[in-house]
Amino acid sequence: MHPDIHLRLHHIRAAELHSQAKARPRHRSPWSAVRLRLGWKLVETGLRLVTLQRV
Structure with a gap:
């Protein structure tokens, strides 16, 4: 493909994905x-x- x-x-596919993401309702749980x-x-x-020095 050229x-x-x-x-x-x-670029066309990225624009489609952006429009779908904007149209999707956003609701967060409490x-x-x-x-x-x-x-x-936890992180x-x-x-x-991991970084504890062991003596």
Whole structure:
């Protein structure tokens, strides 16, 4: 496939995906903020465990 055609098709598909994403309703559950904070705390704890110096 010619590179220009491939690039044009990519741009068309990206525009379609963007329009679909905008049309999709966004609703968050009340627990999403709690899950987000808990997830980052788990990441922080894991990183601390990994970087602990063993004596």
